[in-house]
Amino acid sequence: xxxxxxxxxxxxxxxxxxxxxxxxxxxxxxxxxxxxxxxxxxxxxxxxxxxxxxxxxxxxxxxxxxxxxxxxxxxxxxxxxxxxxxxxxxxxxxxxxxxxxxxxxxxxxxxxxxxxxxxxxxxxxxxxxxxxxxxxxxxxxxxxxxxxxxxxxxxxxxxxxxxxxxxxxxxxxxxxxxxxxxxxxxxxxxxxxxxxxxxxxxxxxxxxxxxxxxxxxxxxxxxxxxxxxxxxxxxxxxxxxxxxxxxxxxxxxxxxxxxxxxxxxxxxxxxxxxxxxxxxxxxxxxxxxxxxxxxxxxxxxxxxxxxxxxxxxxxxxxxxxxxxxxxxxxxxxxxxxxxxxxxxxxxxxxxxxxxxxxxxxxx
Numbered sequence: 001x002x003x004x005x006x007x008x009x010x011x012x013x014x015x016x017x018x019x020x021x022x023x024x025x026x027x028x029x030x031x032x033x034x035x036x037x038x039x040x041x042x043x044x045x046x047x048x049x050x051x052x053x054x055x056x057x058x059x060x061x062x063x064x065x066x067x068x069x070x071x072x073x074x075x076x077x078x079x080x081x082x083x084x085x086x087x088x089x090x091x092x093x094x095x096x097x098x099x100x101x102x103x104x105x106x107x108x109x110x111x112x113x114x115x116x117x118x119x120x121x122x123x124x125x126x127x128x129x130x131x132x133x134x135x136x137x138x139x140x141x142x143x144x145x146x147x148x149x150x151x152x153x154x155x156x157x158x159x160x161x162x163x164x165x166x167x168x169x170x171x172x173x174x175x176x177x178x179x180x181x182x183x184x185x186x187x188x189x190x191x192x193x194x195x196x197x198x199x200x201x202x203x204x205x206x207x208x209x210x211x212x213x214x215x216x217x218x219x220x221x222x223x224x225x226x227x228x229x230x231x232x233x234x235x236x237x238x239x240x241x242x243x244x245x246x247x248x249x250x251x252x253x254x255x256x257x258x259x260x261x262x263x264x265x266x267x268x269x270x271x272x273x274x275x276x277x278x279x280x281x282x283x284x285x286x287x288x289x290x291x292x293x294x295x296x297x298x299x300x301x302x303x304x305x306x307x308x309x310x311x312x313x314x315x316x317x318x319x320x321x322x323x324x325x326x327x328x329x330x331x332x333x334x335x336x337x338x339x340x341x342x343x344x345x346x347x348x349x350x351x352x353x354x355x356x357x358x359x360x361x362x363x
Contacts, residue, residue, distance in 0.1 A: 024220035025322045028054065030213040030345040031261045031314065032354065033068055036061045037213050038347035045215060046349065051223035052091045055213040056110050059227050062211045063108050066146045069202070070209030073107040074146045075229020076202065078236045081153050083144035085109040085229055086243040089117055092222035092253035099124040099243040105141040106134045110227040113243070124243060151191060156203035156233055158187070206232040208311075210242050212249065212259030214318040222320065224249050224257045231264070240264025246274035255281045256320050258289070262313030262329070270296045276317050286317035287325025287358050294329050294360040305361065314342050314357060331359035 028041040037058030044054040063072025070076070077083045087109035088099035098117025101124060103109050112134045116125050125133050135141060145153075188196060210228035226249040228242040241248035241264035248264065250273035251257040258276035260267050267273075272293050279289035293315055301307045314328040328342035341356040 023322075024216055024218055024320060026216070026218050026349055027318065027322050027324065028058070028213065028215045028347045029316055029318050029324050029326070030058070031209075031211050031259075031316065032343045032345060033062060033070070033209065034058070034211050034213055034345040035347075035352040035354065037211060038345045038352040041213060041215050042347045042349060042352075045217050050091075051093075051215040051217050051221050052089060052114065052225075054215045054217075055223050055225040056089065056114055058213050058215075059110050059211050059225050060108055063110065063227060066148065068209075068211075069149055069152070070207055070229055071211050071227055072109070072229065073142075073144050074149055075144065076149050076207065076232035077145055077153050077229075078234045078238070080236055081145065081150065082236065083149070083229055084234075084236065084238075085144075085227070086239060087113040087225065087227035088243045088245055088249045089113045089225045090223060090245065090249055090251035090257070091117065092251045092257070095253060097123055097245045097249075097251075099245060100126065100130040100134075101239040101243040102127040102237055103130045103134065105131060105144065106139045107142065107144055108139070110225050112137075112139065113225075113227075123245060126239070127237070148195065151188065151195065152199040152202050153233070155188075155196075155199040156206075159200075159203045202232060208232075208240075208262050208264065210248075210261040212261055212316050214251075214257040214259060214316060216257075216318055216320065216322060220320060222251050222253055222257050222318070224251045224259055226259050226261075228261075241267040241272065244268055246271045248273060250274045250277050252277050252281070254320070256286065256318055258286075258315060258317040260313060260315050263311035266297050266300070266311065266313055269300060272297075272313075272315060276315055280317065280319050285325060286319050286323055287327055290315035290317050290325055290327035291358055291360055294327055297329065298360060308361065309363070312342075314344070316344055325358065326355075327358040327360065329360050331362045333363055 026045045028038040041054035041058035066074035098113045212226045214224040226242045258273040276289045326344040343354040
């Protein structure tokens with residue numbers, strides 16, 4: 001219940017008073033692919049490590065994992081078959097930030113973003129400049145395109161069609177037609193059915209996955225990171241929300257932290273992470289703050305569900321008092337038609353688990 005003193009101060013100031021009085025705790029939250037990241041981060045927090053050490057070490061697991069095709073090594077490439085990575089970090093105690101965008105050949109962009117924050121007075125480096133900076137600090141350049149990601153890229157290239165059903169790779173005078181996942185068997189005879197089905201799915205429905213990870217320790221210190229390979233098959237040089245401070249990530253040591261995964265362009269237009277932190281500053285619970293930001297995205301499309309159905313986006317928020325929440329634009333349904341909320345990862349010291357996100361709209 002709000003006291004008379006808090007009422008006279010106004011909601012934002014009253015919220016700050018409550019946060020200052022709250023007892024913080026070790027807690028880490030992340031996107032659905034972040035259970036291992038949360039576990040690693042919690043291990044570092046419990047050993048007394050810095051919150052930024054914790055989240056950067058956590059997401060490095062995903063950046064190293066060739067099976068996570070939305071982050072780091074194994075990420076799906078741009079339209080030319082080249083993997084380009086983006087990342088941002090924010091450190092609550094020092095109130096500093098760093099980011100890289102369009103980084104090629106370096107599998108740990110979050111670590112490079114941290115170096116930008118710690119070793120320069122810049123906030124973001126991009127493209128060739130980011131690569132040279134990373135190499136100057138000893139990062140090894142490598143080919144990040146795995147065979148699995150290369151297969152998906154080839155399938156995507158061959159799925160492209162003009163109005164006549166042709167493309168520059170197939171359906172010429174001598175090339176056989178290829179208009180279904182079944183037809184891929186002839187072109188990729190040594191690839192198993194499950195991998196071919198996956199390749200067709202991501203080729204025709206480009207994923208926008210990412211990993212966001214936010215941490216709070218028992219001293220009340222906060223940090224966050226977002227790292228991604230971005231939208232599959234993107235135009236070379238395209239940058240989404242992940243490395244944009246205030247969109248894909250924002251940390252305010254006095255209030256809380258927020259991040260996002262999903263359709264980056266729509267998040268940029270509402271400065272999502274910053275908007276959520278400001279909503280928490282005004283007294284909203286993290287989950288409600290995420291939903292408030294999703295309402296702004298829907299409003300940009302005049303709440304037209306037919307247009308909103310073309311994408312999804314999920315926000316994550318962690319408040320300084322340890323409250324947390326997540327919300328997605330859509331609640332989907334499984335193959336049997338049952339409601340299926342999006343999920344996110346949480347670790348409060350008792351092991352990593354997945355919890356359901358709230359949602360704004362239902363399919």
